[in-house]
Amino acid sequence: MKKEQIRLTESTYVILLALYKPLHGYGIMQAVKEMSNASIVIGPGTLYGVLKKLLKNEWITVNIEDGQKIYAISREGNQVVESEISRLKSLIQLAKCRKEFM
Amino acid sequence: MKKTTHKMYFVWHEDEEQAYLESMAKQGWLLSSYSPLTYMFKSCEPDDYIYQFDYSNETARHYAEKQGFLESCGWTFAARFSGWRYYYAKRNDVVSTQLITDYESLQMKYNQLLKFMAVVFVFNLGIVGIHFFNTLHNDHPQHIGLLNLALLVPLGYAMYKISQRMKHYRKV
Numbered sequence: 001m002k003k004e005q006i007r008l009t010e011s012t013y014v015i016l017l018a019l020y021k022p023l024h025g026y027g028i029m030q031a032v033k034e035m036s037n038a039s040i041v042i043g044p045g046t047l048y049g050v051l052k053k054l055l056k057n058e059w060i061t062v063n064i065e066d067g068q069k070i071y072a073i074s075r076e077g078n079q080v081v082e083s084e085i086s087r088l089k090s091l092i093q094l095a096k097c098r099k100e101f102m
Numbered sequence: 103m104k105k106t107t108h109k110m111y112f113v114w115h116e117d118e119e120q121a122y123l124e125s126m127a128k129q130g131w132l133l134s135s136y137s138p139l140t141y142m143f144k145s146c147e148p149d150d151y152i153y154q155f156d157y158s159n160e161t162a163r164h165y166a167e168k169q170g171f172l173e174s175c176g177w178t179f180a181a182r183f184s185g186w187r188y189y190y191a192k193r194n195d196v197v198s199t200q201l202i203t204d205y206e207s208l209q210m211k212y213n214q215l216l217k218f219m220a221v222v223f224v225f226n227l228g229i230v231g232i233h234f235f236n237t238l239h240n241d242h243p244q245h246i247g248l249l250n251l252a253l254l255v256p257l258g259y260a261m262y263k264i265s266q267r268m269k270h271y272r273k274v
Contacts, residue, residue, distance in 0.1 A: 024174075025175055029175065033198075042197075042203055042204075043201045043203040044171060044201055045154075046202050046207045
C-alpha cells in the first residue's frame with residue numbers, strides 16, 4: 001500500500017501514538033484514555049483486532065517480557081504516523097482558508 | 103452456592119440479556135454456564151459488574167488467543183454457546199466498559215454471526231425445498247419439512263434485526 005493512500009482509523013491512530021512507548025495490551029488502553037483525557041476509550045476487543053492488523057502490516061513489533069507481550073511502534077509504523085499527521089495538518093490548513101476558523 | 107434460571111432471550115435481545123445478567127450480579131449471582139434457555143450462576147459478593155458478548159466463528163483453539171487477550175485486560179470468560187461468548191468484569195476494574203469500541207470490529211462480529219445464520223438458513227431452505235418436491239410427487243405429504251419451514255421465520259427475523267443493529271451503529 002502506498003503511504004499517501006493510507007488513512008488511519010481513529011483507533012489505529014491513537015494506538016500507534018500510544019506505542020511510541022512500549023506497552024502491553026492493558027497499558028495501551030490506559031495510555032490512550034490518559035492522553036485523550038478519557039475522550040477516547042479503546043475496548044480490548046477492538047484493540048485485539050487493531051494489534052493483529054498492525055503486526056501483519058509490520059507497523060508494530062512485539063516482544064515477550066516476563067511472559068507478557070510488549071508492543072512497540074516500528075520504523076515503518078513511525079513513517080505511517082508521520083504521513084498521517086501531515087495529512088491531518090493539511091486538512092486543518094484547509095479550514096484556515098475560511099476566516100471563521102482563522 | 104449455585105442457582106439456575108430459565109429465560110428466553112433471542113440473539114436480538116442483547117441489551118435485555120446484558121441488563122438481566124448485570125441485575126443478577128447486583129444480587130450476588132455471576133454467570134457460570136449457559137445452555138439454551140438455562141442460565142447457571144455461582145454466588146459472588148454483590149457488586150456492579152458489566153457483561154459483554156463476543157461472537158466468533160473461529161474454532162475454540164483459534165479463539166483461545168483472543169480470549170487470553172481479553173482476560174489479560176481484566177475480563178472473565180463466563181460461558182459460551184456455539185460462537186457466542188459471555189464475559190464479565192467489575193465496572194471499576196476495566197479501562198473500557200465495552201469490548202468493542204469501533205465500527206469495523208462491530209461489523210466483523212455481526213458479519214460473522216450473519217454468515218453463520220445464512221448457512222443455517224440456506225441449509226433449511228434446501229430441506230424445505232426437497233420435502234416440498236417430495237410431497238408434490240408423493241401421495242403421502244411429508245410434514246417434517248414444516249419444522250424446517252417454521253425455523254426459517256425466526257432465523258430470517260434474527261438476520262433482519264442484526265442488520266438493523268449494524269445500520270444503527272453505522273449512524274452513531
